[in-house]
Structure formats: C-alpha cells, structure tokens
Amino acid sequence: MIDKRVGSVAEAVADIFDGATVMIGGFGEAGSPIELIHALIEQGATGLTVVNNNTGSGEVGLAALIKAGRVARMICSYPRSTNSTVFPDMYRSGQIELELVPQGTLAERIRAGGAGIPAFYTPTGVGTPLEEGLEKRNFDGRDYVMVRGLKADFTLIKGQVADSHGNIVYNKTARNYSPVMAMAATTTIVQATSVVEPGKIDPETVVTPGVFVRRVVEVPNPAQESVLIAAGVTFP
C-alpha cells in the first residue's frame, strides 16, 4: 500500500544532509512551512543552499534558519525583507552568498528543473545588470538570455489538505511557488493542515499530484509568521 505519511516533522526532515540544496515554498509568510523549517534547524544540517522568493522575517522560520548559520547561499528574487535584519546583516558582513534572480525567471527555472528541461531562453533581464554572464541569442528580432533549470535535493512546502498518496490542495495565495518546487526536488516533503485518506480529495481539485511528493506530515495548527513575530517569538 502506498502511504507517504510520516509521524513527525523531525522524522520528515531527518535525512537532509550538509550542503544540500533545499527549496522552501512560500511568498513572504503565505505558504511558509514554518514547522518543517524549525525541525530542520533542530536537525542541524548546515552549508545549505536555500531557494525561496525572500529571506524570511523576524527571527522565525526561514530567517531563523539563516540566523542559525545553516545557509551558505540564498537563491531568491527579493531578499530585502520589511521585517528582518537577519539576511541584510549577514550579507553585508559576507557570511552568506546571494544569487539574485528575477521572480518569473526563478519560478520558470524551478518549473523547468522539475520538467526535465536543462535550460531555456527568456527576455527578462536583457539589457540589465542581471544579464551578466548569461549566453544571449536573438529569436525573431528580439534578444533573450539563456538560464538554467533549477533542481533541489529537498523541497519543503505547506499544503492545506493532503492525502496519503501526496496529492495536495493549497490555501489561496499560499500556493505560490510550492507546486513547481514540488516537481523540482528529489525528495519533496509537505506539511498539511489535514491529511486524509485517498479518495477524499476531489481529483478535479488536486493542484499538486502525489507523484511529486515523497513525504506527508500532518501539522494541524500551523503557526503564522506574522503572529509569531507580533508575539515576540524567536526560534530556537
């Protein structure tokens, strides 16, 4: 029988290794798998390359992972967080590397990585500082830059409902990067507010099909980053 459920967030992230590339779903706090990230901090893996749109807020979730010194390199589009000094301070003092990627290029690189496409051409960034080092080609009179598909060892995402086969439904704009990140990793781990038996999710509404998911863990009352920050919570 196929059953991708695991008993705890600690068990779900136990095999993440030093130096791994980890994609983390979420746009700001929407869709951020905070409990999985906190489990990863406790697990201790370090020297990570992390892919996320941002760099976290306050000192919880992704910002806490960065603050703990576990992230060697961030690949993101908007590292300037309104509510965090963690990444900016570490970046300015040379403790963390940054690969800055336009948001749509980042999303498509992840999609391509998951879809078996090693590289593609995009008009985004042509004529700007972000074209530096990229191969250029003209199609039908317009210049494009070649960018590489992006893959990961692990993806951590948050869903609203998952079944034990790994099918996922999301909550509103918490979906953002998660469906493409789920495709792009060797091991995709989802925390879901509720985990149900196969057949309980209408197949017409499945957003991420279970083939892309390796592990499912139920986190019934996931924390919201803004609520934790307002309460003055820091992790660990």
Add this chain to the structure above:
Amino acid sequence: MSEQRQGWTREQMAERCAFDIPNGSYVNLGIGIPELVADYVPEGRELIYHTENGLLGMGPSPAEGEGDPELINAGKKKVTLNPGAAFFHHADSFAMIRGGHIDVCVLGALQVAQNGDLANWSTGAPGAIPSVGGAMDLVAGVRTIYVITQHTTKDGTPKLVESCTFPLTGVGVVKRIYTDLAVVDAVGGHFQLVELSPGVDFDYVRERTAAPLLPIVQGD
C-alpha cells in the same frame, strides 16, 4: 520647508492614469502610488487585477484586523477576492506576464529615460541589498507599461532623464509617465508632453526634466 509643490496629488496622478486604462483590461499594479489606481477606475469600466504572487481578480484591502494572511498581494498586504477570481502557481503567473497576456502594468520609477528605459529596482548604492522581484518580468512581457512617479526626487533631482544612471529594469519599455506635473510619453526616443497638470506651465516642467521635452502636439 522646501518649495511648495505644484500640480497633481498622488491620488490625482492615479486618477489620471486610471482614465487611460481601457475597459476589460487585465492590469498589474506595482507597489506604492500605482496601487491607488484601483480606487479611481472610471464608472462603467471593469478591470481585472493580477497580482504576480498568484491571483487574478484581486479585490480591495479587507477591514482592519480582518482578512487571511494567506490571501495577500505582491506587496505582501492582505487583500480580498472579487467574484470570478482565480488562484494559480508562480510559474503560471509569470507565464501570464511573460507570455503577453496582461494588458497593462503600472509601476513606480527611480528614473525613466527618454528612450523608455526604466530603472526602478536598485540605486546601486554600496551596502544596498539588491532586490528585483517581478519588475524585470513585468516590463519584458506586459504590452503597455505606464509609470507613476513624482517628477523629481525630494531634493529636486529630475527623474526623467536622457539616460538612466541607476541599474536598468528594462530597455525601452515605458510608454507613458504620469507625474505630479504632467503626462509625458516616451516616444521615438524623446519625451513628448501630453498634458500639463492645472496651474503648471511648460517651462516649469521643462526646467525639471533632465532631457529635451517636446511641447504638446495641438490637435485639429
């Protein structure tokens, strides 16, 4: 106190821009003054708002203390849904943008050059954290790019320039600029004045524009 500002307020700039957006357009609004455009859509027009984090049919902000932290816009503020709204993932959202399916995008600017070059993501200052977000994708893919910005910076430095000194967001992408002083097109490699705000004359705008400004073309 600096010199008293003449011309349109932020709200009036947004209202003037909204007037130019055709009925039925799919529209992406940038953060800041561009967000105000949604408040001034002329009666009888329906626009559908796209927010690049993954929503079409974005509605206004919820009442204070209400809303869902997982229903937000690209500025990470809580929003609501209009009837007919749809959610989608990031790659689809940027396929809408890059693929030319969004009709109009209104952005802010640090500088706009007379050939339509836009700089709006970085001053290139040492110690600044470079953050680009979706701006480069929007200008590469959306058919009509409008800019709303003050005509000059707070210290009076012109933002409409011969060529941008800040790092570019896109090359030759801006069609029209709405400032507190005027509406200006970037067309044929020049700034073309389209409209002056009430009480502002041509020389006043020209003195605050760091590139040649062609006077209004009189219609017949």
